[in-house]
Amino acid sequence: MSRWIQDGDNVDLTNERKKATFDTERMSAWIHGGAEVLKRRREILAFVKSVDDFNDPVPVEFLSREERILNNARKVVAMTGNTDQIDGSDFFGEGMYYQALTMGRDLHAMSLHYVMFIPTLQGQTDDDQLDEWLTKAISRAVIGTYAQTELGHGTNLSKLETTATYDPATEEFVLNSPTITAAKWWPGGLGKSSNYAVVVAQLYTKGECKGPHPFIVQLRDDETHIPLKGIRLGDIGPKLGINGNDNGFMLFDKVRIPRNALLMRYAKVKPDGTYVAPAHSKLGYGTMVFVRSIMIKDQSTQLAAAATIATRYAAVRRQGEISPGKGEVQIIDYQTQQFRVFPQMARAFAFMAAATEIRNLYMTVTEQLTHGNTELLAELHVLSSGLKSVVSWDTAQGIEQCRLACGGHGYSQASGFPEIFGYAVGGCTYEGENIVMLLQVARFLMKAAEGVKKGTANLADIGAYIGKTGGKTSRLTTHHHYTDKDLIEDLEHVARKQVFRAYDRLKKAQDHLRPEDAWNSVSVELAKASRWHVRLYLVKNFLNKVSLAPQDLKFVLTDVARLYAYDIITSSIGAFLEDGYMTSQQINEVKEGLYECLAKLRPNAVSLVDSWDYDDKELKSVLGRRDGNVYPALLEWAQNSQLNKTEVLPSYHKYLGPMMKDARSKL
C-alpha cells in the first residue's frame, strides 16, 4: 500500500506501478521543487477536499451553462474567501494548484479580476488610485475585469475604436462606442459577473488622439447590479470551452467618467486637458508578460493531465492479441500507442522545466522593474511570446493525440479530454495570436542576424548560437554515443540555418519590395525560424535541468529528455539532412534512439505520470482514475446523463412514437 497502490485497484495498473525502476515520491518532489512543496500540495488538497462548497453536485459536464455559472460562483467565493490556506505570494505554485483543484478547467467570475484587473491596477495606477482601487479589489468589494479586445479588433491595439474624449468643462471623459465593431468583446466575466472594468480606449484630448489608454469604469450599480445608464452588457454565447465563464460584450453610449478614471501612473491628463506622455512606453507590458508566463505553466499542466489519462488508460485497456492464445494485451504494449502517447509525456516534462525558468526570469524582471531597470524586459518579452506560441500549439496537438489514443472513449466527456482540449487550445489565440507572436520573435531574430552579419551582435545566452560557427556535419556516430553537447549543436545548426535562410530571403525580397511587403512575403519562413529558436531553448533547458537531477532519477529522466529531442529531430528530418549536415544513416540512428526510448520508458510510464501528483479531484477523468477501475466508473458516470432522468423522452411521445404507430397501422 502506498499513495499510488491501494487495495481494490485495477491489477494491471498496480503491476505497472510495481515495475517502476525509480521512486515515484522522489520524482514528484523533484518535479515540484522539493519535498516541502509536495507536502504543501497535499495540505492544500486535504483542505479543498474538506470544504463542502468545493464539491460539484454532479460532474460539471452534465451542467447547463446557467448551472455551471451558479456552481462556479459558489466555488469562487469559497476559494477567494479561504486564501489564508495558501501562500498568496506563490501564485505560480500554490495559487495555481489551489485554483485548479477548486475550479477545474472552467475559469470563473473572478478569473480576470485576479489575473488582469488587479495586476493592471498595481502596474498602472498612481498612488491615490492605487489606495482606492486596490483596496476595493483585494477585499472583494468589487469584481473587475479587463476590457480591451473589441469585436472588430484584437492584436492590433492601435486600431481600437472605443473612444474616451476629455471634456475640460466637466473634467470628465466621455466613453463611446462609435460602431458595432467597437463593442468590447471576449473579456472574461464581463457579461454578467463584473461590476467594474479596466477599459482600454483611444484617449482624445484637445482634439488629438493620444492612442489607447486604460480607464477604470464602473459598469453596474453597486446595489442592484443593473448596468449603468449608457452601458449595454451581455454574454457572448457558448464557446469551444470555458463555458462556466460569462465572457461578455459591452457597448458605451456616451458614458461620462471622471478624469481620474484614467490610470495615471505613466500617462496623465491635467484638468485643463493637457496630455502628459509616459516616460517609458514599454512599462505597460508587464501584465501581458505576466499572463504569458503563467500560461506556460498552465499549458504544461494540461498536457501532463492528458498524458496521465492516456498512459493509465493504455495500461488498463486490453485489446487485440500479439501472441495468439495468450489473451488480449494492454494497448500500452503497442509501439504505435507508445509513439502516440510517450512523446506527449516528454513534452509535458520539457514544458514544465521551461515554466520554472520563465517564472524565475519573470521574478527577476519584476524585481528589476521596481528599480526602473528594463534590461531583461525585452528578452522576457521575446521568450515568453515564443514559448507561449510553441507550447500552446504543441500542447493542443498533444492533448488531441492523447485523446485519440484512447479510442472511442476518448470522445466521451467522461474522458476529460473535451474539457482539457477546449480549455488549453484557447491559449493558441488569447494573449497574442500564435503566428503574430512568432513574427514578433522573428523581429528579434532578424535583428540578431543583422548584427551577426555586421559584426555588431551582442547576443545573450539564449541567442548566442546565431553568432556561432558550427560544424558542417553532425558529429553523431551512434545514438548510444550521442552527447548532449552534440545534440544541442545539431539543433543549433538547424535553428541558425533557418534564421539565416529567412534573413537572406528577407534581404532579397527587400531588393524589389517595400519593407512591409518584403516581410510579409517571407513570413512563413520567419515563423519557422522562431519555432526552431524556441524548440532549441526548450531542449537545452530540459537537458540542462536533467543533468542536474539526482542520480537515482537521472537515468529515467534522460530517457524522457532524449525522447523529447529525438521526436523533434525525426519530425523534421529534412532540416537535418539538408546540405548533407546529417546522413540518412545518422537519421536512422536518431530513429533507433527514439524507438529505444519508447521501449525503455514502457515499464516506467505509469509511474512517471503518477509523479506529476494529480489527484482525481484535479484530473477529473473517468479514464484516468488513479485506481484504474475505468469500466464500472464509466457506467456510473453515464447515469448522470440528463437524458437518463426520464425513461421515455418527450421526443418519443411527440414525434417518434406517432411516426411508428402510423406506419404500423398501414402495414
Next chain:
Amino acid sequence: MSRWIQDGDNVDLTNERKKATFDTERMSAWIHGGAEVLKRRREILAFVKSVDDFNDPVPVEFLSREERILNNARKVVAMTGNTDQIDGSDFFGEGMYYQALTMGRDLHAMSLHYVMFIPTLQGQTDDDQLDEWLTKAISRAVIGTYAQTELGHGTNLSKLETTATYDPATEEFVLNSPTITAAKWWPGGLGKSSNYAVVVAQLYTKGECKGPHPFIVQLRDDETHIPLKGIRLGDIGPKLGINGNDNGFMLFDKVRIPRNALLMRYAKVKPDGTYVAPAHSKLGYGTMVFVRSIMIKDQSTQLAAAATIATRYAAVRRQGEISPGKGEVQIIDYQTQQFRVFPQMARAFAFMAAATEIRNLYMTVTEQLTHGNTELLAELHVLSSGLKSVVSWDTAQGIEQCRLACGGHGYSQASGFPEIFGYAVGGCTYEGENIVMLLQVARFLMKAAEGVKKGTANLADIGAYIGKTGGKTSRLTTHHHYTDKDLIEDLEHVARKQVFRAYDRLKKAQDHLRPEDAWNSVSVELAKASRWHVRLYLVKNFLNKVSLAPQDLKFVLTDVARLYAYDIITSSIGAFLEDGYMTSQQINEVKEGLYECLAKLRPNAVSLVDSWDYDDKELKSVLGRRDGNVYPALLEWAQNSQLNKTEVLPSYHKYLGPMMKDARSKL
C-alpha cells in the same frame, strides 16, 4: 447581382467575388457532377427552406441536450417523411445533401437506422427475414440501431463478450452480458430512441462458441417504449460532438429471443442447434465498407465547410497594417494566413475527388457482389480503410487550422467550428480506429513488397508503383517545368522507399522475434508506409481529375492541385532529401512553387470556396456567412445566449452580491 453577389453584402467580399478569373457557377457544376446535379441541389434546398419543421427555434448551439434531441426528432420525422423529394438511390449525392441541410452536424435518432440497421438487414438476412424486417424498417414502423461495440471491446470483434446461447429445448437464443465490460456502448440512437437493434453477440451452440454473429432484437415495447424485461438501456452521456444523438449503453440479463432472430443469410443454426458455417467469410464486410466510403465524402464536406468559413472571414476581417497609413488590411493578404487556410481548401478538393472515385468503386463492387464476384472487394477494403484514416486525420487537422486562422472568434460557437470539428473528428475513431486501419493497409503493402521481392507480384493500378524501378534522382528542374508525371514519380519513389524500408525492417526483426512481435516492433514504420500509399493515391487521383477538367477551369484547379501536392512534399522534406533523391535546391523549387500557388490562388480564393455551393442553411456559421456581414450578425447571435435571458443572474443574488456587500461593509 448574382447568386453570390447581392445588395447589402460586405464590400470586401463583393470585391473578392468580382476579382475571380473563372466562372463560379461552372466550377460548382464541375465539382458536383454537372449542371443538372447543381439544379437538383437547388431544388432540394428550396424545398427544405419551405418546410417549417426544418427550422431550428434558435441556433442549435443554444439548446440543451434534451432540447436538441427533441428538435432533432421533429426534424428527422419530417426528413424521412419527405424522401419523395429526393432520389433515394443517390445516397452519396442527394441523400447526403438533403440530410446535411435538414439535420446539420448532429446526427439524429435514425442515423444508424439508415446507415447500419437497414444495410445490415439487406446484407445479412435470409429471404423470410428480409421480407419481415426490411418492410418494417423502411416504412418506419420500427427504429433500429446496430449494437456491436462494447464498453471493453472495440475493433477486435473476436473478443466481444455478449453471448447468445442456443437452447434447442425452446428453440431460442439466450442473450446475456456476463460482465460490465460486455455492456453494449456507443451505438447511435440506442439510449432512448431505438426500439430494435441488430445485436452482435458470440454465438454458442452445442457447447461451442462460433464467434460473433448478428441478431435482430426488440429492445423496447412497441406501445409504451419501455425497455423489455432483462434489458437495461440508457444514454452514455455528453461527448465532444454529436450531442443531439443518444448514443447508448445496453446490458442483457438472460433475454430470450427466437432462433430466427439470428440473421441467417450466411451462417445458420438449425432447430436442433446444428451450426451451418457461411460459405464466404468476407461477405459480411459490406456494411463497414459502405460506411467508410460515405465517410470520405462526409469528411471532405466538413473540411470544405471549414475552409469556406476561414476564407470568407479572412476576406472580411481587417487587422494590422502592411503599408503604414493605408489602413488595416484584409488578413487574407498575409502570407501566413494563406499558408494556413489555402492548403485546407486544396485538401478538401482532393478529398472530394477521392470521394467520387470511392463511390464509383463501391457501386462497382456492390454490383459485382450480387453476382458473387468478390474480385475488387479486397482492393476496396484496403483503399477505403486507408483513405478513411488519412482523410479523417487531415480533415480534423485542417478544420482546426481553419478555426485558429479565425483568431478569437474561431473559438466562439458562432463560428461553427466547434460543431464541425466535434462532428468530423469522431471519424478518426469510429468505423475502425485510424492506426488500426493503417496497419491493415500495411498488411497489403507488405504482401505486395514480398511479391515484388520474389517476382510474383501481380499489382493492380493502385499498387503498381511498388513493383516499378524508379530513377535514383528527381527530374525536377524548376517548378515551372515540373510535370504531373515527374511529380507523381517523386511521390512514388518516396512511397515505395517507405514500403521497402518497413519491409526490410520487418524481415530483420523477424530474425530474432516472433512474427507478431516483429510486426509490432516496426509498426510505426508500417503506418508511415500506409500513409504514403494513400497520399500518393490522393495526389494521382486529383491530378488526373484536374487534367480532365474543362479548359476554363483547369488553370485555377491546377493551382489548387499543385498546392495540395507541394504542401505534402514540403511537409515531409526529409523523405525527399534522403539518399540524395532530391537536392536542397530542388526542395527550394517546390517551396517557391508553393508560395507561388498561394499568391495565384489569392484572388480566386473566395470564389473557389463559393463554388462548393454551401448555403448559409448548411454552413451554419456566423463568420462564414455568404453576405460577409459578420459583426452585426455576431452581436445578434449572442443575444440568444441562455445567460442573456436575465439581466442579473442568480449567481449574483446568491453568491457574488453578498460577497461584495459584506466586503463593502468592512471597508
